[in-house]
Amino acid sequence: MGKIQKKTGKGRLDKYYHMAKEQGYRARSAFKLVQLNKKYNFLERSKVLIDLCAAPGGWLQVASKMMPVSSLIVGVDLAPIKPLPNVITFVEDITTEKCRATLRSTLKTWKADVVLHDGAPNVGAAWAQDAFTQSELVLQSFKLATEFLNKGGTFVTKVFRSKDYNNLMWIFQQLFKKVEATKPPSSRNVSAEIFVVCRDFLAPKKIDPKFLDPKHVFSEIDTGMASQPMDVFHPEKHKRQREGYEDGNYTLHKTLDVWEFINNPEPITVLGSVNKFAFQSDEAKNVLLKSAETTDEIKECCEDLKVLGKKDFKNLLKWRTNIRLAIGLDKKPEPKPAAEETVEVTALDDIEAVEEHATAAAAEESRQDRVRRRQKNERVQKNVQRMQLGMIIPTDIGLEQDGPDGQSLFSLTNIQKAGGLKVVRKGDTDIDPEEFNAEMDMGEDIVTGEHQDAKAISKNKSKSMVKEDIDAQYVDDTVMDSDQDGDVELMEDLDEMYEQYKERQLERDAKLRAKAKREDKGEWKGFKRNGSGEEDSDSDSDSNNINGAQQNDDTSDSDSDSGADDEDGLPGAYGNNKKMIKKSSKNPLLVGLDDAEQAELRKKTESGLTKGATMFFDQDMFKGLVGEDEEDDEEDDEADDESNDDEEDDEEDDDDDEEDAEEQEDVEMDSDEEIRQFRKDRKSLKRKATEAAEGDGDEEDDIEMVPLGKEFEDDEMWDGESDEEDSRKRKQISEYSLITAEAMTLAQSLVNKKMTKTDLIDQGFTKQAFNEKDGLPAWFLEDEEHHNVPNLPITKEAVQVIRDRMKALDARPIKKIAEAKARKKYRTAQKLIKLQKKADAINDTDDISEKEKSIGIAKLLAKAAGAKNKKPKKEVKLVVAKGQNKGAKGRPKGVKGRYKMVDSRMKKEMRATKRITKKAKGSNRRK
Numbered sequence: 001m002g003k004i005q006k007k008t009g010k011g012r013l014d015k016y017y018h019m020a021k022e023q024g025y026r027a028r029s030a031f032k033l034v035q036l037n038k039k040y041n042f043l044e045r046s047k048v049l050i051d052l053c054a055a056p057g058g059w060l061q062v063a064s065k066m067m068p069v070s071s072l073i074v075g076v077d078l079a080p081i082k083p084l085p086n087v088i089t090f091v092e093d094i095t096t097e098k099c100r101a102t103l104r105s106t107l108k109t110w111k112a113d114v115v116l117h118d119g120a121p122n123v124g125a126a127w128a129q130d131a132f133t134q135s136e137l138v139l140q141s142f143k144l145a146t147e148f149l150n151k152g153g154t155f156v157t158k159v160f161r162s163k164d165y166n167n168l169m170w171i172f173q174q175l176f177k178k179v180e181a182t183k184p185p186s187s188r189n190v191s192a193e194i195f196v197v198c199r200d201f202l203a204p205k206k207i208d209p210k211f212l213d214p215k216h217v218f219s220e221i222d223t224g225m226a227s228q229p230m231d232v233f234h235p236e237k238h239k240r241q242r243e244g245y246e247d248g249n250y251t252l253h254k255t256l257d258v259w260e261f262i263n264n265p266e267p268i269t270v271l272g273s274v275n276k277f278a279f280q281s282d283e284a285k286n287v288l289l290k291s292a293e294t295t296d297e298i299k300e301c302c303e304d305l306k307v308l309g310k311k312d313f314k315n316l317l318k319w320r321t322n323i324r325l326a327i328g329l330d331k332k333p334e335p336k337p338a339a340e341e342t343v344e345v346t347a348l349d350d351i352e353a354v355e356e357h358a359t360a361a362a363a364e365e366s367r368q369d370r371v372r373r374r375q376k377n378e379r380v381q382k383n384v385q386r387m388q389l390g391m392i393i394p395t396d397i398g399l400e401q402d403g404p405d406g407q408s409l410f411s412l413t414n415i416q417k418a419g420g421l422k423v424v425r426k427g428d429t430d431i432d433p434e435e436f437n438a439e440m441d442m443g444e445d446i447v448t449g450e451h452q453d454a455k456a457i458s459k460n461k462s463k464s465m466v467k468e469d470i471d472a473q474y475v476d477d478t479v480m481d482s483d484q485d486g487d488v489e490l491m492e493d494l495d496e497m498y499e500q501y502k503e504r505q506l507e508r509d510a511k512l513r514a515k516a517k518r519e520d521k522g523e524w525k526g527f528k529r530n531g532s533g534e535e536d537s538d539s540d541s542d543s544n545n546i547n548g549a550q551q552n553d554d555t556s557d558s559d560s561d562s563g564a565d566d567e568d569g570l571p572g573a574y575g576n577n578k579k580m581i582k583k584s585s586k587n588p589l590l591v592g593l594d595d596a597e598q599a600e601l602r603k604k605t606e607s608g609l610t611k612g613a614t615m616f617f618d619q620d621m622f623k624g625l626v627g628e629d630e631e632d633d634e635e636d637d638e639a640d641d642e643s644n645d646d647e648e649d650d651e652e653d654d655d656d657d658e659e660d661a662e663e664q665e666d667v668e669m670d671s672d673e674e675i676r677q678f679r680k681d682r683k684s685l686k687r688k689a690t691e692a693a694e695g696d697g698d699e700e701d702d703i704e705m706v707p708l709g710k711e712f713e714d715d716e717m718w719d720g721e722s723d724e725e726d727s728r729k730r731k732q733i734s735e736y737s738l739i740t741a742e743a744m745t746l747a748q749s750l751v752n753k754k755m756t757k758t759d760l761i762d763q764g765f766t767k768q769a770f771n772e773k774d775g776l777p778a779w780f781l782e783d784e785e786h787h788n789v790p791n792l793p794i795t796k797e798a799v800q801v802i803r804d805r806m807k808a809l810d811a812r813p814i815k816k817i818a819e820a821k822a823r824k825k826y827r828t829a830q831k832l833i834k835l836q837k838k839a840d841a842i843n844d845t846d847d848i849s850e851k852e853k854s855i856g857i858a859k860l861l862a863k864a865a866g867a868k869n870k871k872p873k874k875e876v877k878l879v880v881a882k883g884q885n886k887g888a889k890g891r892p893k894g895v896k897g898r899y900k901m902v903d904s905r906m907k908k909e910m911r912a913t914k915r916i917t918k919k920a921k922g923s924n925r926r927k
């Protein structure tokens with residue numbers, strides 16, 4: 001033990017090992033004393049301590065830490081102990097007279113308050129000098145304790161569970177008032193060691209020498225277990241470990257004639273107590289060796305029984321049974337009724353062994369099952385977290401319309417599949433709670449799980465009702481185990497999130513429909529994308545639009561409206577049902593609407609929506625929902641208010657206005673430079689708008705971005721409006737709306753009543769208003785398109801508004817960046833949780849002081865911070881060995897810091913090496 005041994009065994013490097021390392025103790029055993037002292041508090045009030053068998057010094061460290069300063073601490077061991085401050089150590093065998101004398105001279109007239117003994121023979125570096133057994137060592141230490149302890153002193157010793165244990169305890173009790181055996185938590189469960197704390201030394205004047213004589217103490221003990229053989233099928237249950245160190249029993253090599261094994265009524269006992277079976281007797285030679293049952297394998301097994309495994313022992317037992325049957329020692333057991341138990345010992349053992357295997361396999365299987373379930377749950381939880389962070393949407397984890405297994409939550413096809421359709425028709429809505437619990441046990445989806453058997457399904461009237469019933473039961477159910485609870489909680493969370501997602505989707509759909517409707521009504525939304533002033537040439541159409549909007553033109557396409565309602569108006573239950581009807585028309589439960597019903601649903605109501613759409617929007621979830629129309633109305637009201645305010649302001653600023661009138665009429669830009677800058681900005685804004693529409697489309701709305709084709713622009717320039725073009729134009733307007741300064745200026749002047757709608761219409765009638773493009777040469781049309789661009793007025797305010805908008809757009813991160821940020825945030829949060837857990841663990845440790853706890857936590861934090869503040873790698877500058885650097889020795893001129901010389905040849909060589917290795921790899925693989 002003197003030297004720290006390499007700990008390689010599984011579980012050796014446990015919590016206490018790491019704690020010892022962290023806290024600077026020389027051995028993990030230090031914590032045993034810490035825990036013993038915590039329980040019995042003997043160190044704090046002691047002034048003199050002797051540690052027998054103290055190397056490498058873990059206990060001495062603890063003692064010097066816990067005992068008052070200037071205490072006398074003496075440590076002895078066969079192995080040298082590295083010096084420790086305020087501790088006296090010497091190398092000695094504690095069983096010798098010399099050790100006693102040294103202790104006496106060290107302590108002088110003093111007596112010890114505590115004597116510790118943690119000795120174990122054969123485990124130290126000095127194993128060769130070790131001649132005593134554990135119990136003898138304990139008795140020796142006890143002897144020293146009785147000599148050096150003060151009255152009322154404490155003796156702590158390590159004892160192994162052995163036949164000597166009771167005797168030792170009896171002796172201790174004779175000389176100490178209180179004797180308690182305890183196993184501190186840091187002592188491994190697999191270890192047979194126990195610590196005995198003997199308090200209040202009685203310090204009798206005379207001690208009966210028999211108490212301290214090993215021969216006398218241990219001779220009387222006979223537990224009758226010394227000769228107990230090992231059970232070869234349950235070696236782990238063998239008593240040897242509990243017996244502590246057997247005195248050399250294992251060195252005996254027993255050989256037994258195999259014939260005796262065949263005849264012995266207790267074959268397992270024989271197997272456990274013998275090293276070798278010899279074929280020596282005549283019977284063994286004549287009968288056994290000649291038998292066909294005695295295979296080479298059996299013979300080999302007989303050579304060394306100590307190296308055999310369970311399977312080999314089973315083979316030997318089988319062989320013995322067969323031989324016994326063959327030579328007539330046993331009769332073949334008559335076939336018995338199944339209920340009767342077999343009496344034959346070996347057969348039972350075999351069965352037991354097989355059963356044991358089967359149980360182990362089943363346990364392993366269920367463990368793996370648990371692991372799989374836990375992993376699945378963890379995966380789902382992770383997804384949920386990611387979904388909450390907005391990194392993914394429910395569809396990404398298959399949660400939208402489909403259940404986790406890809407089955408629709410409310411799919412009626414399941415019922416048919418499970419054959420429960422008929423019973424469903426009967427309308428029985430009861431659910432068997434046991435079946436429900438069984439479902440939950442399987443960790444499957446409550447309603448859609450694959451394990452939904454016919455019986456369970458037959459009790460469902462409809463899926464939705466089932467879910468409600470289940471939910472109700474599930475709330476009442478208090479007997480579910482924790483595993484189920486976890487699953488159920490998870491399912492609940494997922495259900496809730498799914499509902500929220502659906503609501504959001506419906507809300508969004510409603511907004512989209514309202515928007516489309518408004519567009520169809522011909523509401524004017526602004527200028528088209530290129531902002532090149534097609535408004536002029538297009539004044540007809542635009543003015544139509546304006547008129548349309550202002551006169552609340554009812555010529556909007558009501559058909560398409562209703563059509564849209566039919567298609568999209570019921571995206572939830574109804575819409576899905578339509579899909580389902582198409583998909584699974586074979587299912588008698590999934591009945592489509594007949595023509596009359598469909599026609600009824602298509603009928604228009606007063607609101608202009610179809611009956612189906614009205615029914616859909618009458619659902620509770622739409623109550624209190626402010627549609628875009630209403631929002632816009634509100635905005636309009638606000639705009640009106642503002643315009644009124646502006647009017648007041650205008651009156652005040654009349655004089656100024658007159659002065660600026662001329663400037664206001666035309667483009668109001670400070671300089672050409674500003675105009676150029678503005679046009680540049682406008683271009684980038686358009687680009688961003690396109691990006692936003694493409695990248696964020698799924699987040700914001702589902703409007704598709706249609707690039708402006710040449711054809712489209714031409715048509716707009718010259719043609720009168722067809723319906724199709726009209727709608728295209730409107731779409732364009734709605735997409736780009738007020739993103740240009742021209743449009744904004746115009747809007748502002750309309751809102752501020754600086755321009756009337758008649759002015760706007762009049763402006764549309766220019767000399768080019770009715771130009772025909774038929775017959776004009778292509779080059780002219782192209783030229784016109786490029787250069788005949790009306791210069792529309794723009795105001796500073798409009799430019800400012802657009803710029804602000806652009807800034808806001810700039811400030812918004814693109815989807816990928818947002819995702820990356822969310823991921824980073826998530827990872828940081830996870831790290832923090834981990835750190836918190838570690839800190840909590842340190843905090844909860846009872847064995848260390850507050851100071852040590854704070855040091856431990858500070859270390860943790862420093863480590864975490866260190867990982868963050870890792871120094872970046874120093875850059876190595878590549879210097880090409882050419883010119884003045886060619887063949888230069890040492891640092892090339894003008895190069896500072898780290899550098900590496902490279903030349904073209906090196907590059908070529910490196911490439912060639914790579915090529916060759918790649919080739920070699922390829923050819924190896926082909927082989």
Ligand SMILES: C[S@@+](CC[C@H](N)C(=O)[O-])C[C@H]1O[C@@H](n2cnc3c(N)ncnc32)[C@H](O)[C@@H]1O
Nearest residue numbers: 001053055056057058059078093094118119124
């Ligand atoms: C488990 S270690 C003691 C560890 C010690 N308590 C610590 O915390 O560092 C057992 C020690 O007993 C010592 N030992 C065994 N027999 C001994 C003997 N006869 N005399 C002195 N030391 C002995 C071994 O050398 C070994 O270092």
